[in-house]
Amino acid sequence: MNRIAVGRRAGWCVGVMIAVVVVATQTTVSAKDPLGRLWNAVQRVSIDEIDHTALDKLLKKHVDKDGYVDYRTWYASKADRQALRAYLSLLSRANPSAEAGREARLAFWINAYNAVTLEGIMQEYPTSSIRNHTARLFGYNIWKELPLIVGPSQYSLEHIEHQILRKMREPRIHFAIVCASVGCPRLRNEAYTTARLSEQLSDNASDFFARPQNFRVSGNTLYVSSILDWFGEDFGKSQSQRMAYLKPFLPKSVRPIATRAGARVAYLDYNWNLNDQSKKSR
Secondary structure, three states, X not given: OOHHHHHHHHHHHHHHHHHHHHHHHHHHHHOOOOEOOOOXXXXXXXXXXXXXXXXXXXXXXXXXXXXXXXXXXXXXXXHHHHHHHHHHHHHHOEOOOOOOOHHHHHHHHHHHHHHHHHHHHHHHOOOOEHHHHEOOOXXXXXXXXXXXXXXXXXXXXXXXXXXXXXXXXXXXXHHOOOOOEOOOOOOOOOOOOOOOHHHHHHHHHHHHHOOOOOEEEEOOEEEEOOHHHHOHHHOOOOHHHHHHHHHHHOOHHHHHHHOOOOOEEEEOOOOOEEOEHHHOOO
């Protein structure tokens, strides 16, 4: 065998070894145990029957009025960490195929998304941003690889958002699901419930547009959160349709500008810093 052939073979072997190492490493750092537990079929109940009181108590204890989380205290509390995991196990008991009301389904999956995100962050805490844990090529991606067991299946954050919540045609979910970032809507310090869902969603939408980090006006230009860029189609096919939908949630003083024919829309940079009370600007 000539030297060129030997070199090619050696290079091929090295390439295979590197690929094996990369795959092995990726498998190791990407592996996350599913959250919740697998209940027997006879133990599963309708989403209508799931009680969100446990999450409500935790949010009231650890989340302030601006949606910032006291991760440090929550992380250090063995009892509260276990309480969040127990709540996630309760969510697992739901049978997504069983008949349930629309409001109950929305409340369930919004709470599930937020609870999984909170648990995911605390598994990595201390951290400065969820984006530290959203690898695109190799390694762990919290949005794709931290599944929650619900009924017989597993649901990632990405699946909950795009395949369940967005398909329910309720645009206000974008002011309720929170990816643990300052640029997100406020994380309510209470759980979403069937009875108060519409009120809670509308309140969060109004709160969202009341905060300069998400919405402000200069002259004839509306500066809005990138959320309205990424998910604009959920609010309407055109700018006029979107603004017509959002008008009731905008500050009254800017509503005439928002619906003006010549109004221009620009998108604000998204703040991916962790919504951590210990880092909150005073």
